Amino acid sequence: MPTFKNAKIFLGTNATTFASAMNITDGLVTHIGETSEVTDPDAVDLHGKTVLPGIIDVHTHPKYIADALHGVACTPPKVNSITDMKAALKHSSAYGQSASTWIEGWGFDESKLAEHRSPTADDLDEVSTTQPIFIYRSDCHSSVGNSKALELAGIDANTPNPAGGFIGHFPDGRPNGYMKEVAATQLLIQAKSAQSYLDDVDNMANSSDHYLKNGIIAIGELMGRFRPYNSLQLYQDALVDGFKPKTAVYYVFNEIMPGQVVEPTSQDQLRIAGIKVFMDGSISGETAYNKAPYPDGKQGVLLTDADRLKQAVWYATEHHLQVAIHAMGDAAIQLVVDVTADLTPWLDDRPSIRIEHASLLSDQMLKEINRARMNYALVTQPIFFFAEDESYRTYLNDVQFKNAYRIKSMLNSNAMMALSSDAPCTPWEEPDSPFVGIYAAVTRTAANNDIVNADEAITVPEAVLAYTNTGARVGGFTHNGQLRPGYAGDFVVLDQDIFSVPTEKIKDIHVEQTWMAGEKVYQK
Incomplete structure (x- = not known):
């Protein structure tokens, strides 16, 4: 005692x-x-000393982090070009190992590279042609692999694009290694994971200290999968090997097979909490679905239409699951509100629908959220504007930028507002440091010292509550978020x-x- x-x-x-x-x-x-x-x-x-309730990162990607911790950070300040990237990959502990050992990296953003382009399979083949190489883009939606990785994934010039994803090609028709959006990236990930389940368990268990070092005692796994193995099994096996953070798993809805039943579980340490729906991509990747076009004239990518979103909501209602909906662009967020605002909430212990990122919110959208019958959570990540300010300035017009990451407005809305990291999906070496997130939310200052919508700043206690109290209530961590009797x-x-x-x-x-x-x- x-x-x-x-x-x-x-x-x-x-x-x-x-x-x-x-x-x-x-x-x-x-x-x-x-x-x-x-x-x-x-x-x-x-x-x-100052004591806080254990920190809750209610939207993160622990499997990706476990991979990243033994991979190469392809981010500034150490990696500023494809040349730097190739040198960094050659210093990976995996480099020079057997042909079954993947060399991994994460965090590149082509807009921050001197070449102003993504690396290609040919670039990565200069590192190795015998070992597969896989690198996540900063948004964790897209990626790039070398020729060996493409071979193991069975990708050649004739491989069709998966639904919602795009396989890049050289002018001569060869796949160039760039896998745009989650569906394409998963082709490489499944090849990688199919080879190394036990390694994945070890990596997950070994990542435990990473969370504890950041004060994170509970996490939301927002990329639960059934292929090539069940994410719940990965966590169960990692727990046996010493993984400590409490975990709530959200399964990607598009990977649930017809007739397959996913039901919530209630264990405090590890449970199934909900499903994940992707509406669009990312702003830095020019794939977030926006009302106004990007400079290239395109409006991003809509990955889930209204009918499919209704199917996901119906499924969640039937099985008493929470729905976490990735929506960054204002058109994507508007579609979520249009489809769900007048629905009756089906969960009473937490919001039935989480809008993840909610990156661009207009006054009108906030009014609609406030008037809605649905009980929403807005789960947002200040690390994005902190680390990616240049991309937001480049790809958004003035009106859109003014609507970016309106954290104070979210806090003052009728929705619950929680802060999280979405780690490692941003070009920053410490993507899930809660203190960088709190700093950004409080100061509205980006890494390049640009001030991003100063009137949307919140106070330090408000930011801490968004990482503790509200994070617990949004994510269903009912015994956490506060330090008072019974918790x-x-x-x-x-x-x-x-x-x-x-x-x-x-x-x-x-x-x-x-x-x-x-x-x-x-x-x-």
Whole structure:
């Protein structure tokens, strides 16, 4: 029964309530109070450090992160060109291994590369033709592979585009390695995962410390799959090997076979929570579905039409699942609202529909969300405008840019607003640092020091609540998000006081300790 004293404990119940001591018994908080009340001589002295409820990253891609942690970061400041990328890949620990060992990378954004183009299979073949190479684009929707990866995936000049995806080609008809959008990227991923399930389990288990180092004790897996294996099985096996974060899995709806039943489960540590629907792509990839065209005259890609979205909602209603809908472009978000606003919510413990990213929201859309019968959550990622400001400035007109990442407006709407990372799907070396996300939400300052819609800034306590209290309520982590009696004894100790440091220092805060169920699971 550990007791903690001499701390600045943010309870996560509202923006202003703190305590200085707490008790945890059998993994649950049993008392919150003041240090003056503590009589236990063995109480843990936290020496005035700031304590937060365990952080919840309610939209992330742990399988991708597990891959990325042993892969190469193809991001600035170290990788600024395709030449840099090839050199970095040659320094991968996988380089020079057997022909069955994949060399992996992540995070490239062609707009940030000196060549202003994506790498091709020919570029990657200069690294290796005997080992398969796979690199995620920064949005994790698209990717590139070398000729060996294409061969293992069975992709040649005659391979048809999968529905919703595009296989790039050289002028001579050969596949150029670029796999545009999720459906095409999955052709390479399935080839990679089919070869190495046990490696995937090891990578997942080994990624546990990455989350705990960032204070993240619960995650939403927003890319649950059934092929080449069931994601739930991956997590079950990783748990046996020591994976610690609590996990809610959302299965990609388009991968559910006709007649297949997906039902929610209620275990605290690992559960099935819902389904995932892709409406469109990404703004930086010019595939988010927008009302106004991009500079190239196109309006992005609509991956799910109204009829298919209705099918997904019906399926979720029948099986009591939450629907998480990826929608970045304003046309995509509008379609989601048009189809679902007047529907009756079917979940009462959390929002029935999550609009993921909600990157471009007009005043009219917010009014429609506020008037809706449906109970929505808006799950957004300030890391995107922080890391990708140049792309947003390039690809959006002035009106669209003014509607980008309206976090304060989301917070003031009738929808629940949660912050998350979508890691590793952005060109930043620490894509799921909650403190970079909080810094961006509070200062509205991008990595290049551009100010992005300053009037949409929120306060530090509001941002922390969006990573704890609201994240828990949106993601169904019913025992987390707050530190009060009956809730899980999951908390983090910071190396600086996030509530008093100058705001420009927030992104430099780190976690000193992470505790789960009253036991220390990470020490800096």
